[in-house]
Amino acid sequence: MNGLPKCSEMMVIKRLQVIMIAFCTMFIIFAVNRLGSHTSNEVQPVLASAYKVVLDGNEIGIIEDKNQVDDLFRNISYKVQRDLNKSMLINKNIKYYIEHTEPSNFTSLEELEVIIYESLLSRASDFKQMAYILKVNDLEIALENQEAVLSVLEEVQKKYDRRGQFSVELVSNKEEEETLIARVSKLDKIERDTNMVTATMSLSSDNDAEEVVEEIDEGSEIVEIDFVETVEVFSGYISMNDLKTIEEAIELITKEKEEEKIYEVQSGDSLSVIAYKNEMALQDLLKLNPNITEKSVLQIGQELVITVPEPELSVLTREKIVYTEDVRRGTEYVNNANKYKGHSQTINNGSDGVKEVTAIISKVNGYEDGKEVVEERIIQQPVSRVIEVGTKPLPFGSTGQYIRPIAGGRFTSGFGYRSGGFHYGVDFATAIGTPVRASDGGRVVFAGWQGAYGYVIFIDHGNGVETRYAHLNRILVRTGQIVSQHEKIAETGNTGRSTGPHIHFEIRFDGVAANPMNYIR
Numbered sequence: 001m002n003g004l005p006k007c008s009e010m011m012v013i014k015r016l017q018v019i020m021i022a023f024c025t026m027f028i029i030f031a032v033n034r035l036g037s038h039t040s041n042e043v044q045p046v047l048a049s050a051y052k053v054v055l056d057g058n059e060i061g062i063i064e065d066k067n068q069v070d071d072l073f074r075n076i077s078y079k080v081q082r083d084l085n086k087s088m089l090i091n092k093n094i095k096y097y098i099e100h101t102e103p104s105n106f107t108s109l110e111e112l113e114v115i116i117y118e119s120l121l122s123r124a125s126d127f128k129q130m131a132y133i134l135k136v137n138d139l140e141i142a143l144e145n146q147e148a149v150l151s152v153l154e155e156v157q158k159k160y161d162r163r164g165q166f167s168v169e170l171v172s173n174k175e176e177e178e179t180l181i182a183r184v185s186k187l188d189k190i191e192r193d194t195n196m197v198t199a200t201m202s203l204s205s206d207n208d209a210e211e212v213v214e215e216i217d218e219g220s221e222i223v224e225i226d227f228v229e230t231v232e233v234f235s236g237y238i239s240m241n242d243l244k245t246i247e248e249a250i251e252l253i254t255k256e257k258e259e260e261k262i263y264e265v266q267s268g269d270s271l272s273v274i275a276y277k278n279e280m281a282l283q284d285l286l287k288l289n290p291n292i293t294e295k296s297v298l299q300i301g302q303e304l305v306i307t308v309p310e311p312e313l314s315v316l317t318r319e320k321i322v323y324t325e326d327v328r329r330g331t332e333y334v335n336n337a338n339k340y341k342g343h344s345q346t347i348n349n350g351s352d353g354v355k356e357v358t359a360i361i362s363k364v365n366g367y368e369d370g371k372e373v374v375e376e377r378i379i380q381q382p383v384s385r386v387i388e389v390g391t392k393p394l395p396f397g398s399t400g401q402y403i404r405p406i407a408g409g410r411f412t413s414g415f416g417y418r419s420g421g422f423h424y425g426v427d428f429a430t431a432i433g434t435p436v437r438a439s440d441g442g443r444v445v446f447a448g449w450q451g452a453y454g455y456v457i458f459i460d461h462g463n464g465v466e467t468r469y470a471h472l473n474r475i476l477v478r479t480g481q482i483v484s485q486h487e488k489i490a491e492t493g494n495t496g497r498s499t500g501p502h503i504h505f506e507i508r509f510d511g512v513a514a515n516p517m518n519y520i521r
Helices: 003-039 066-084 109-122 146-158 189-204 209-216 246-254 271-277 282-288
Strands: 048-055 058-063 094-101 128-136 139-143 166-172 180-186 220-227 231-239 261-264 303-307 315-327 331-340 344-348 353-364 367-380 385-392 410-413 416-418 421-423 426-429 435-437 442-450 454-462 465-475 488-492 502-509 512-514
Touching: 048 066, 048 109, 058 066, 058 109, 066 094, 066 109, 128 146, 128 246, 139 146, 139 246, 146 166, 146 180, 146 220, 146 231, 146 246, 180 220, 271 282, 282 303, 282 367, 315 367, 442 465, 454 488
Parallel strands: 331 385
Antiparallel strands: 048 058, 048 094, 128 139, 128 231, 166 180, 180 231, 220 315, 261 303, 315 353, 344 385, 353 367, 410 426, 416 421, 426 502, 435 488, 442 454, 454 465, 465 488, 465 502, 502 512
C-alpha cells in the first residue's frame, strides 16, 4: 500500500514534463509564426544583370548596357585625337564580366567618360599615329603630315633653286593608287617674282646688297630641277617614337652634316697618282675639284677633295648658260714659184672669230654631269691666216752659195774672240722649235749629241766645205742622208753649253772655221 502513492507521484511529474514540453513547443511555433509574419511585410532587394567594365586590366565601373560603353569609347577616342590634333590608332582594350547587383551600384556614363578620357590621354604615346612616309630607295622617314613632307623636299631642292623658281608637289602614282610621287615643277611668273623677292630678302640677312645681286644675277638660267631618285609618299600608322621632325628628316636625307674627305698633296704626287691612291677615276677627282685641270701644277700641302657625302636624295639641275667662244681661224696657203720648196712665211696672221654659244649644263648635286650645246651664233667672223709657201724645186747638190740656217732670229754673237775664248761661228737667238734649214746641199756626216754642241748636225758640201748647226732641240735627218739647200733638217733648241734658246752656225773649209757672215747671202 505504501508503494502505490509513490507511483502516482511519478506519474504526476511525467505529466507535468509533457505539459511543459508542449507549452514550449507551442511558444516556439508561435514566435516563429510571428516573426515570419513580420518579415513577410518587408521589401526584398531586386538584383539586376549587369557588366563589370575592365579597361587595360583595371575595373572602372559597372554598367547595364555594354553597347553604351562601346559608343562612349568611340566618341572619346575621337575627342582625344581632336584635342591632340593627331590621327591615332587607339586600341579598345575593354573587357566585360557579367555581374548581378543592385542598380544603385551602376556607374554613370559621365563618370565613365572622365575615367576613359584621362586613361587614353595618359597613354597617348603608346598608340600608333597616322603619319606620312617619305620613301627614297630603301630609306623610309615618317613625318607628321603632308606639309612636313613637302617642307623637307623643298629644303632639299631650294639649295639649287636660289631664285625661287621651282616648287615641289605631290601627284598621284598611276601604278599605285595609295602612293604619291614627288616632282619639282616650275612656278608661274607671279609666283616666281614673289619667291625672287623672298630669296633676295633671305640672302640680305647675311650679305650686303651688292653680294645679293651677284648671287642672284648669275649668267645662267635654271630651266629644270628634278629629283634623281623616285620619291614616294604614302600614309600609315607608326609608333610615335619613330616620328621624325623636319630637321631630323633633312639631315637623314641630305647627310649635310657629314664632312668631305680631304687629301693633302705630298711630294711626288700627281693627279693620276692621287686618283690611284684613293681608288677613283681621274675624271671623278677633277669633277670634285673644279678649280683644277689635268694640266694644273700641284703644290705640296695643297688640299684636294676626294670624297663628298652621298645624299640619299640627289638633285638634278639643268642650267641654260650663254657664253662666247673663239672660232679658230683657218689657214690659207699661197704658192710662190720664186721660193724654194720648204719656204714658209706668214703674210697675214689673220684673227680668230667669236661665237655666242647657248648650252644646257646638267649637274647632280651641284657637280657638272653633262653638257649639251643647243645653239651657236657667229658674232665675229674669223679671218684666215695666209701663209706663203715656196714651190721652186730645191737645188740638187752643192750650189757654192750659202743661206742663213733660220728665217728671222736675232744676231747675238759674232765670229772671233770673245770673253771666254774664240768663237768659231755665229749665234742667232730664236724661239725653241724654229725650223733649221740646210745652208747648202750636201751629205749629213754627223747627226747627234756632241759635248758642248749639244744636239748638232755636220753637213759635207764637197770640196772640203762643211757647215755645222748646234744646240738643236730636235734632229730631223740621219747620218749619210743627202739634203738639199733650204731643206728642213732640225729645230732650234737650248741643248749643250748654251745660255738660252739659239742656233750656233759654222762654216769650215778643210776643217778651218771661217766667218759665216762673209758667205751667207
